[in-house]
Amino acid sequence: MTHASSVRRPLRQMTALFLTAALTLSLSALLTLTSAKQASALCVASGFAGTWRSSDDRLSRIDIWHGEDCGLYARAWSTCEHDATRDCKWAGTKEVKATESKNFRFFYYNWSNADEVLQLRLKDKTHMSVWDHTDYHSGKEVSFTVPMVKSR
Template sequence: MTHVSSPGSSLHRIMALFVTAAMTLSLSVTVTFISAKSASALCIANDFSGRWRSSDSRLSRIDVWPGEDCQLYAKAWSRCEGDASRDCSWSRRANELQSTPDRNFRFFTQGWNNATEVVQLHLKSKSRLAAWDSTDYNSGKRDSFWVQMVKDR
């Protein structure tokens, strides 16, 4: 027995195939868009992000922000020597904020010509941060101090 296919049934199959492909593509684009939006929101929602201030002139401010790769970056500031009413940046470039297994703990390293400085940040709450600054000088001297910081609103 031979089966004869009518031109109408082939057209229905082709149309069904195109509709299925279009729906699959549409769903894929929607899921990708939602995933990218969620990843972006998670990147920005990090509690470390923001401007942190202290009353200590040695470490008066730390700015933390997410990069395009969602990695956190930080820039440290001290009171300017000639004008204590202003903050002066430690460097022109930002430092990558390193993470540890403890989600409330991050650190960055600043290299100087005569020392290496490490700033460790411990998130106490969404508005409070403790910063520990430790400087190892090439001469062998070591200096360290704690600073309590609050987030700018």
């Protein structure tokens, strides 16, 4: 009888060890999924994400979205030169830079003849103003402000 009980003890210990490992792994997976959902919810909570439109041909639309890294990305659009019924996108996707203020962000373009910065100021859930400033390499500077409305 002593031999049978001594064999059962390591078996019980191994079973307990496997159960503990399985529970730990399950709990770890659950916490990881919960953390990912919370991070995703925080990511989506930004009021900047969406499509913003204006009546100004120089900056008719800005699309802002969350990347897989939870960063904000943007693309600016102007009314097409040869077809005023369409918007033409500016070159490339740009990362929207954060500031200390949660209602203020910016992104920029470097063109062959100028550097342009767009500063976004969120007024409320559906209204934003954008200050566009362009420094031409010739020394000329152009600035204007565009009110925008969130369309989706």
